[in-house]
Amino acid sequence: MVVTTRTKKTTKSTKSGAERRYRPKVAVWKFASCDGCQLSLLSCEDDLLDVVGEIEIAYFLEATTAVIKGPYDLSLVEGSITTEHDAQRIRKIRQQSKKLITIGACATSGGIQALRNFGDVDHFIRSVYARPDYISTLRTSSPIHEHVPVDFELRGCPINKNQLVEVINATLNERAPNIPHVSQCVECKKNGTVCLMVAKGVPCLGPVTHAGCGNLCPSTDRGCFGCFGPSEAPNGPSLARQLEKLGMSKQEIRDFFRSYNGNAGAFRETSEAYD
Amino acid sequence: MATAAKTTKAKATKKSAPKKETNAKSGKSMTRTIQVDELSRVEGEGALFVRVKDGVNKEWKFRLVEPPRFFEAFLQGRSYMEVPDITARICGICPMAYLMGAQQAMEDALGIQVTKPIRDLRRIMYCGEWIESHVLHAAMLHAPDFLGLDDVLQLAATNKDVVTNALQLKKLGNDLLEVIGGGRAIHPVNTRVGGFYKIPSKKALYALKDQLKWGIEASIAIAKLFGTFEFSDYEDDYHCVSLRHPDEYAIVEGRVVTNRGIDIPVRDFHKQFKEVHAQHTTALQGWTRDNEPYLTGPNARYTNNYSQLTKLAKEVAKEVGLGTTCFNPFKSILVRMVETVYACEEALRLINNYEEPDVPFIESTPKASEGFGMTEAPRGVCYHSYKMDHNGHILKAVISSPTAQNQPQIERDLFGVVERSLDLDEAALKHRCEQTIRNYDPCISCSAHLLRLTMVRE
Numbered sequence: 001m002v003v004t005t006r007t008k009k010t011t012k013s014t015k016s017g018a019e020r021r022y023r024p025k026v027a028v029w030k031f032a033s034c035d036g037c038q039l040s041l042l043s044c045e046d047d048l049l050d051v052v053g054e055i056e057i058a059y060f061l062e063a064t065t066a067v068i069k070g071p072y073d074l075s076l077v078e079g080s081i082t083t084e085h086d087a088q089r090i091r092k093i094r095q096q097s098k099k100l101i102t103i104g105a106c107a108t109s110g111g112i113q114a115l116r117n118f119g120d121v122d123h124f125i126r127s128v129y130a131r132p133d134y135i136s137t138l139r140t141s142s143p144i145h146e147h148v149p150v151d152f153e154l155r156g157c158p159i160n161k162n163q164l165v166e167v168i169n170a171t172l173n174e175r176a177p178n179i180p181h182v183s184q185c186v187e188c189k190k191n192g193t194v195c196l197m198v199a200k201g202v203p204c205l206g207p208v209t210h211a212g213c214g215n216l217c218p219s220t221d222r223g224c225f226g227c228f229g230p231s232e233a234p235n236g237p238s239l240a241r242q243l244e245k246l247g248m249s250k251q252e253i254r255d256f257f258r259s260y261n262g263n264a265g266a267f268r269e270t271s272e273a274y275d
Numbered sequence: 276m277a278t279a280a281k282t283t284k285a286k287a288t289k290k291s292a293p294k295k296e297t298n299a300k301s302g303k304s305m306t307r308t309i310q311v312d313e314l315s316r317v318e319g320e321g322a323l324f325v326r327v328k329d330g331v332n333k334e335w336k337f338r339l340v341e342p343p344r345f346f347e348a349f350l351q352g353r354s355y356m357e358v359p360d361i362t363a364r365i366c367g368i369c370p371m372a373y374l375m376g377a378q379q380a381m382e383d384a385l386g387i388q389v390t391k392p393i394r395d396l397r398r399i400m401y402c403g404e405w406i407e408s409h410v411l412h413a414a415m416l417h418a419p420d421f422l423g424l425d426d427v428l429q430l431a432a433t434n435k436d437v438v439t440n441a442l443q444l445k446k447l448g449n450d451l452l453e454v455i456g457g458g459r460a461i462h463p464v465n466t467r468v469g470g471f472y473k474i475p476s477k478k479a480l481y482a483l484k485d486q487l488k489w490g491i492e493a494s495i496a497i498a499k500l501f502g503t504f505e506f507s508d509y510e511d512d513y514h515c516v517s518l519r520h521p522d523e524y525a526i527v528e529g530r531v532v533t534n535r536g537i538d539i540p541v542r543d544f545h546k547q548f549k550e551v552h553a554q555h556t557t558a559l560q561g562w563t564r565d566n567e568p569y570l571t572g573p574n575a576r577y578t579n580n581y582s583q584l585t586k587l588a589k590e591v592a593k594e595v596g597l598g599t600t601c602f603n604p605f606k607s608i609l610v611r612m613v614e615t616v617y618a619c620e621e622a623l624r625l626i627n628n629y630e631e632p633d634v635p636f637i638e639s640t641p642k643a644s645e646g647f648g649m650t651e652a653p654r655g656v657c658y659h660s661y662k663m664d665h666n667g668h669i670l671k672a673v674i675s676s677p678t679a680q681n682q683p684q685i686e687r688d689l690f691g692v693v694e695r696s697l698d699l700d701e702a703a704l705k706h707r708c709e710q711t712i713r714n715y716d717p718c719i720s721c722s723a724h725l726l727r728l729t730m731v732r733e
Contacts, residue, residue, distance in 0.1 A: 032342045032344060033367075034364050034365060034366050034367040035366070035367045035368055036364075036366075036367020036368070036370070036461040036462060037367070039367050039368060039461060040461065042411065042415070043445075043449060043460065043461070045442040045443065045445055045446035045449070046442075046446070048442060049431060049435075049438070049439070049442075052428055057426075057428070082342040082343075082344075083342045086342065111364075112344070112346075112349075112361060112364045113344040113345065113349075115345075115349035116345055116348075116349065119348075119349065121345075123348070124345040124348035124349065125343075125345070125348075127347065127348045127351070128343065128345055128347050128348050129343070129552050129559075130551075130552040131552050131554065134552065134553075134554045135343060137342055137343055141344075157364065157462065158367060158459070158461040158462055213458075213459070214458055214459075216457050216458040216459060216464050217457070217464050217472075219457075219458070220457035220458070220464055220465045220472050220473045221472050221473045221635075222457070222464060222465070222472040222473075225360070227462070252354070255353060255354065255357065259357070259361065260364065
């Protein structure tokens with residue numbers, strides 16, 4: 001797993017007179033989130049020094065005090081939009097970024113905090129805070145693509161660090177990332193994992209969930225619970241009917257679809273049918 | 276991101292602030308404003324406001340201003356089985372504190388006792404989280420402060436071996452989490468109320484033994500290097516709050532104890548300590564019932580439970596200049612490395628004795644009940660309490676994260692540090708404040724993000 005970038009020569013010369021290679025400027029931005037997705041970059045322990053050798057970290061508060069002004073070749077955006085201030089901030093970031101990629105469930109679907117979208121945010125505020133008048137927040141938690149154009153969405157709660165390196169690599173080399181949009185079922189077949197739903201009657205969101213985690217839950221004897229959000233062309237209603245046959249209640253089915261990616265189109269529609 | 280900080284005129288000044296007033300008639304009082312729009316190398320963002328009048332620190336506030344995410348509200352109505360995975364999303368750096376705290380609270384509510392191998396597996400995972408989180412903080416986020424560097428990459432340019440070893444140590448912590456946690460360290464998938472989905476094999480755990488032996492040596496070497504740093508002599512009379520367990524350096528369970536004589540079961544935590552909603556921060560602050568700040572985290576654990584460390588960890592502590600207590604917040608970097616040595620030793624010991632459990636988890640049946648859980652997250656005690664109905668649906672959830680609890684103490688440290696450093700120029704003073712906050716490794720994503728320092732000198 002090594003990132004290589006096109007060798008562009010800059011016009012600037014180093015003190016020694018030799019030309020230095022252009023290193024694309026990469027910025028990492030955070031909105032409402034748990035920090036886990038940007039931490040995935042620091043979790044590429046074996047490759048971290050190689051990765052940062054090929055790029056210039058221009059803005060990454062979790063890791064460095066140094067800040068380099070935009071524009072940026074690539075912005076990685078974690079987190080969802082939950083305040084008016086953040087809605088304005090993401091627009092400024094987009095203006096400064098040649099490519100903008102969202103990382104993780106919060107940024108691509110609104111995240112777990114988008115559960116407020118199904119409830120009454122005033123009630124939420126009152127039940128957590130003694131002084132609701134101190135709290136300022138939007139009524140919804142929304143994904144980045146509802147605010148600005150996004151060049152690629154990397155899914156996961158959290159993202160898969162190997163996929164992150166692939167996306168950075170592909171984007172900086174101006175090719176499409178090799179990230180299949182198939183369902184978790186495909187990962188089970190590739191891994192030779194026996195279907196939990198068929199063999200053991202375990203409820204599983206695998207048939208409608210985007211692949212990419214590495215087939216973690218099914219190979220741990222646990223049904224997929226949808227960390228990576230909807231796959232390409234998911235059939236939520238059909239899976240929901242199967243879950244009914246397995247004995248899940250309406251509320252259980254609703255909540256199964258309504259979690260980390262509950263606000264994502266297909267999951268949202270299916271859960272609302274069980275409200 | 277560099278947005279102008281709103282300089283809110285604060286309503287209340289802390290009681291302990293010096294009361295000296297300026298001579299308004301002179302008309303010469305100078306106002307200097309220092310503003311930091313963001314704080315780097317913390318797990319999250321926050322803001323700092325300091326007002327100085329005639330050379331005296333009058334007012335100081337540490338804000339956690341990440342937009343609220345309302346975990347305690349949207350957990351209402353969810354099944355008790357779903358809660359641990361949801362609360363894990365409070366923090367990507369220390370998900371175990373939320374997974375395990377919630378699991379234990381549910382087990383407490385339903386009267387479940389897990390078996391010894393399950394308990395041991397949990398403790399090994401938690402050692403993994405301490406290792407990855409402590410090394411991330413100490414070596415990658417905190418150490419650059421002592422060397423006058425911007426980040427770990429600059430450190431790598433001059434001292435690549437140290438950074439390479441730190442990264443490998445961090446990876447070792449993640450490996451422990453991945454092997455037991457079902458393949459990923461951030462939001463592991465294999466843990467559940469009552470135990471695990473799948474039993475981790477002896478073979479998979481044994482494969483980590485050599486790495487752990489290496490980890491003990493590597494963490495000692497890093498601790499010794501950090502022991503050569505120059506430290507401020509700043510100290511405070513901290514009220515140290517931690518768990519204590521009769522048989523071991525407390526990580527996954529125990530009673531709540533303090534160095535001022537409090538010794539209570541976890542379920543009574545909020546009888547002695549309270550959450551306060553202050554206007555300037557979105558995270559609820561932790562205070563004692565007597566309205567005093569308290570300290571939780573590595574220095575509090577070390578001070579309360581030093582005697583339960585291993586012989587080797589004590590030797591390392593002595594060699595890097597630590598006593599049997601630690602009241603210097605800047606030296607938390609050393610305590611973190613001593614705890615890393617301990618966590619490597621402890622994980623190795625538990626793996627050597629590991630026998631696979633007969634069943635991966637203890638079954639549970641919901642009933643109307645209330646339960647409590649607390650673990651020692653890398654940054655301090657993390658409290659959970661839940662009420663559920665007879666179907667296992669959550670009626671009420673209360674979660675107190677370590678950084679939220681530490682906020683008042685961070686403010687008090689800032690006051691003390693600023694008071695001693697008023698002669699510094701603006702840039703140096705700003706840096707000093709940032710360092711003081713980074714002593715805590717504030718995991719601000721627990722609730723909040725974006726640190727801005729606003730300093731008004733009058």
